[in-house]
Amino acid sequence: MDSKDKDHILSLKVMRLTRPSLFTGLAIGSDARDLPGDYLNADIRSDIAIPQGIPNTGVGHMLLLPQSFGNIYLGETFSCCLCVHNDGNEVIREVSIKAVLQMSNQRVPLLGEEENESLHQLDGNATINEVIQHEVKDIGTHILVCAVSYLSPVGDRLSFRKFFKFQVMKPLDVKTKFYNAELAHNKAQSDEVYLEAGVQNITSGPLCLERVELEPSPFFSVTPMNTLAQESNSLVFGRMNVVNPHDTRQYLYCLKPKPEARMNLSLLRQATAIGKLDIVWRTNMGDRGRLQTSQLQRMAPQYGDVRVTVEKIPNVVQLEDQFSVGLSITNICERNLELHLDFLSGGGGSEWNGVSSRSLPQLQPGESTSLSLSLVPLHTGLQTIAGVRLTDTFLKRTYDYENLAQVFVTNEKTKEKEDFFSAWINQPV
Amino acid sequence: MSDQPDPKPTLSNYFDQSSSSIFDQLSGTPQDAQPTPPSHQVGGVAPALPATSEQISTPYITPIANQQLTYPPEANSFSSPGANITTSGNASPSQGDVSLGSPYQPPVSVTPDPQLGGPGTPQPNPTNLHSLHPSHESFSTPAHHNIPLTPQNQEAVASTTNLPANNLPVPTPTTPSQSAMMMSMTTSMLVTDTSPNASMDVEATTVKFQQASIEEEAEPSSPSQTTLIHAGNVAMGIVAISAPPNNLQASTGSKPTSPKPPMKLTAASESAGDKSRQNESKLFKYFSNTKTSNPFDSIGNQTPGNTSDSAMINPVYMSPTDSFNISNAIPSPDSFLTPATEQDVFTASLLSSDADRRHDAWIPSESTKQALIAMSTSPPGTYFPEKDLLTMPGIAVKEDFGDPVKNLVRTYLGEEAATKRVVLTAASVTQDDRGLRQLIAAGCYHAAVNLTTQLLTVYGQGEGRAGHPSKHTAHSIQLWFTRIALLIKLRRFSLAEVECQYFGDLDAPDLYFEFYPELYGGRRGSMVPFGFRLLVAELPQYLGKHTQALDRLNALLRNCNRIIENLSSGLSEDGSTLEMTSNMRDDSLKLWRTRRLKVLYSITNCAVSLKDFRLAGSLLERLTQEDPNSAAGLYSALGRLCLQLGDVTAAQDTFNHYLEHTPPPPHHDPVQGLLHSAYISIAQNAFKDATEILQQAHKINPNNGLVINNLGVCLMYTGRVTEAIKLVEGAVFSQPDRFLHEAIILNLATMYELESSNAHQNKLKLLSLIAQHKGDSFNVAALKLQPQ
16 A cells, blocks of 8 residues: 555455445346337346346346445444465465454454464465454444564565554434333233334444344343234334334333232332343345343332322214213322312313312222213314323322323214204204 | 554545446547548449449448449339339430449438538548528439438348349448438338338338439539438438328438528428329339348348458457347337238238337327327418427537547557457448447447437537427437437436436427328327337436436326226227227237336336335335236345345245246256355355355356356355456456456456455456457446556
C-alpha cells in the first residue's frame, strides 16, 4: 500500500469474506417481429447469469465475490481471508503470520498465537492463504492487526504489520412490555405474566429473524404465542419471514409461575427477573448473527390498598345502547376501607350513567364488593373504559382508573332498531 | 512500516478502490477513427451478367462514375409491370453502358452528401442537398440513382431471375441520405411485416418501379439534384403494393434528407401511390410467386472472404450469426406469417391484418381516443392536435459512443494493441435495420446505438430535435425501441430515461396508426411494440425509482387485463365490436395472456430489485399457479430468494418443491439439484461441503459456466485461492467465447487482487482476451483496472 511495503519480498492482502451475493444479468428482450428480431432474445439465452427456461425473475444464481467491506453488526461472524504472497523468485523460510483483533478494552488473538506456532516455507511467486473467523461480541472500533515475519534470503529476520479498522454496529433494538395478569378466566389467582417484545431491525437491510426465544428465569415456564396454531411452525408474521429496516416485530410470550414458585406468593410477587431473549437472525445468503438480551425485568405489581378488577363486560356493544360493566373492589390492606366513588368526565368515548360522587359500603380487610355501572357509548370503535375515581376517605388518597377495560362499539343496525325507526317514522300523525 | 495503528481504514480502502466502479460505465468517448476507409468497388467491377457477378450480392450498389448511364437492359418479365405504371420516357438506357452487375438494379450512388456524409466515404459525385425538394420536379420524375438496395433486394432480384441465391452481402458504409431511402423501404417492410417474404416482395417491386419510371425522365441533366427525394417518394408509393388493401404506404424516410424541418407529403406522392395501387394487384401477384428464400438467410451465410473490406474484420464479428440463424429462430407462426403463395394472397393479407391487429392492439386513454376520433372524422389535413398531445423525441447525446474495450486497450496496452482490435462499428455495416441487427448480434451495442442515432437523425429526431414536431412511423418507433433497449443493456439508464421522457406513457395520439391515415390507411392500433412499453415501465427501477416502475407496470397489467376481458366477452382487443373467428380470438387471447405474464414477471423483477421480499415471494408463488409450465424454475428462483433473505429453512422447503416439479432422474439435469444443495451449504457457512458438491457437479458437466464460477467462489472461501484462480482462469482462456462473462471476470479480477501482487498484469491478459473475443458492449468495468 505504501512505499515501505515495496521493501518486502512478501506482500499481504486481506479480504473480508462476507457471503457471496447472487448476480443476475439484465434480460431485455423483444418480439421476433420487432426490429432487433431474435438477437436480443438470443443474448438473454446465452447469458449464463440468467436462469434459463423461464422468463427472468430477477433472482440471480451466479455467486459473486463481495465487492465492498459492507457493514458488520454485533453478534455476526467476522471472517476474512489473508493472503501472503512471495513476490520474489527465491524461497522464503520461516514465514509466520499473526492476526490479532484489537478492541477498546481487549485483544483477541485470531491466528498464529498458539504455542507451537507453525512456520511456513514459501516458494517464489507462491501464496499462503489463511481464513480466519471471529464472532463479534463488542460494539465500536475494531482493528485487525496482521503481522508477517520471515527470514530474508540473506538471513535477516524481517517483519511488517498491517492494520485494518472497522466499526461494529448494533443490529437490533429490543423493547419489552409486561402485563401482569392477576386473575385467570376461572377467577383463580393466576399470576401469569405476558411479555411483549418488540424486536426492531436497525441494520440497513432486510433480515430474517430465524429464532426469537425467551429463556425464562427459574420461576417461570414459558409459552410462545407467535405461531398460528399451538403445534404449527408457521409464524403469525406472514409467509416470508422478513423484517425490513426500521420495522419492528412484536413477539408475545406467556409466562406461568412454576408450581414450586407458587408456594411462595410474596416471593413470586417480588420476582422481577423474567428471562432472556435469545435472538438468531440471518441476512444475505444465510449470514448468521446471534444475540442474547440481558435479564428482562418487570415492574413488580403495585396494587396499593385497593384492587379493582373488571368482572363482567360485553365484548361488543351498540352505539348509544346503554350497557353495564361489573367491577369488583377488594380491600387488600390491613385496615377497614371507606371509599368514595366519582365518575370523571371524558371517559374514553362513553359517558357514565348513574350517580356520581357516592360512598361505597365499608370494606373489611380482604373483603370485596361488586358494582354494576352503566355506560352509554357515544363513539364507535375500540373504546377504553376509564374515568373511575376511588377516594380513600381516611388517607385522602385517590385511585384513578384510566384503563379498566376495552369494549368494541359498533353502529350496525339491528333488525329491531330498523323496525323501531320505521314504525316511528310511519306512525300516523 | 509503522507500528502505530493506522487511523485510516485500510481494509475498507482496499475494497473501496476496487468497488467504486464495478458497474459504472466508462464515459462516452469520441468515436474512433475509421481504421481504414471502406473501399468501394467502383466502376470497373462491372460484369454485365448478374449471374456471374459477386457485386450483385453486395448490399449496396457500388458508386459509379456516370450516373446517367445506369439503366440496365430489361430483358425479362420484370419490365412489364413497370411498364404498366409509367409511360415510356426518353431516357431509355442502353445496354452495356452500365458498370453495375445486375440488369435489374437501378444504380445507386453511395455518394455522401456534404452535409450528412458518413465518415470516410469517398465522394466521387457530391450531390447538392439543398436543391432536393419535391416541388422541384413532378413526382413521376424518375428517381433512379439513389435507391440503395438492401441484401433483401438483391436476393429478390436474383431469385426472380432464377439466379443462384448465394449472395454474400458486404457491409459497406452508406451515407445518411442513403439510409433515408433504405428506411423508406424498411419502413414499409415493418409496416407490412408479417412475413419476411412479403417484405422481399416490397423491395423487388420497388426496384422495378424505379426502373420503369426512369423511362420518363424529363431532365436528364439534373438527376442528382432530385433523386434523393424522389427515390424516397417513389418507394413510398410502391411499397403499398404488398401492403394490405387500403394501405397506402408512405415513408417519412425521405424527409430528413433535407436539413430543413420535415416537409409534408405532397399531393404528387399520393397520386403516385394511387397510381401504383392501381397496378398493385398485378404486381403483387407477380412478385408473390417469385418468392424464394428468407431475406435474412444471407446474414448467416456471409463470410468475410467475399467482402471487399472484410480483411480487417475479425471473423468473430463478421459472422455473428453462426450460432443461430434468425430464420430458424423465429419462434412461432404468430409473429411472421407463413409465406404467401399465389393462391392465398388474399388470405395472407387478411391474416396479416389479423396478426397486426392482435399485436398492435392497445386501449388508448380517453383524451387520446378523442384526438384519434377527431383525426379520423375531420377531412384530411384539417385536424391538428394540440402540441402537448404529440411526442417530440430527440436524441439527447451529442457524441457517438466509442468502444470502451478499445479505449482501455489503448490506455493500458498501447496504441499498437488498440489498432489490432477489430470490431464492427456503425460505419462498417449497412446503414439500415440489417446492419443494426448485425451489430447487436456481434455484441457491439455501442456501435448499434450510434447507428440508431444516425437512422433517427434521418427521421428528424436526432440530436437537439427534442421538442420539435416530427412524424413517427412504425419503423422510427422500432428504432427508438431498439435504441432504448440497447442503452439499458449498456446500463446507461439516465440517458435512456432522458430520451424516454419524450414518449411519456407511450399513449400519445401520434403513436397510433390511426393518426396517419395517409400512411397506414385503415390500420388500427399502436405503433409502439409491447416490448417498448415494458422497457419504459421497467426503466425507473434501474434508477432507484421503484415506486414509479411499479406504478407503470401495474398500469400495463391493468390494460392487459382489460384487453383479455374484452376478448373474453366477445369484443375486439380495444373493446370495439369486431367479427372474429374463434381461431383469431384464441390466438389473440394467447398472445395477450403471454404478455400479461410478461408484465407479472417484470413486476417480480422490480420487487426483487427493491428487496421487497414479501412482494417478490408472493408474486413468485402466484406465478407458479399462473404459469405452471415454469413451476420448477420458479421454485428454484423462490428458493434462491429465500436464501438472499437468509431464510434457510424456507429455502430448503422450496428447493424440495422444485424437485417435485422436475421430471424424475433419468430426464432431469442433476446439476441443478446439486447447485441448490451447494447454495444451502453456503448459507450454513459450510463452504467445504459446498465445494465438494459443486466439484461433483463439475464432474457431471465440465462445461457449465455457472458451476465453474460458483465452484471458484466456494474455493475462495475455503482458502484455496490459487486453486480457484486455476479453475476459473483455465475455463476462461480455453473457451473465451463461452466463459467471458462480466460476472466471471469480476470474480476472477477480485481473486487476482487478493492472490498476488501481479493482479494488474493478470487483468491486462484478461483485457486482451476480451479485446480479441468480445464486442464493444462488454462491461470492462468488471476488470477493476486501477486508473493510470
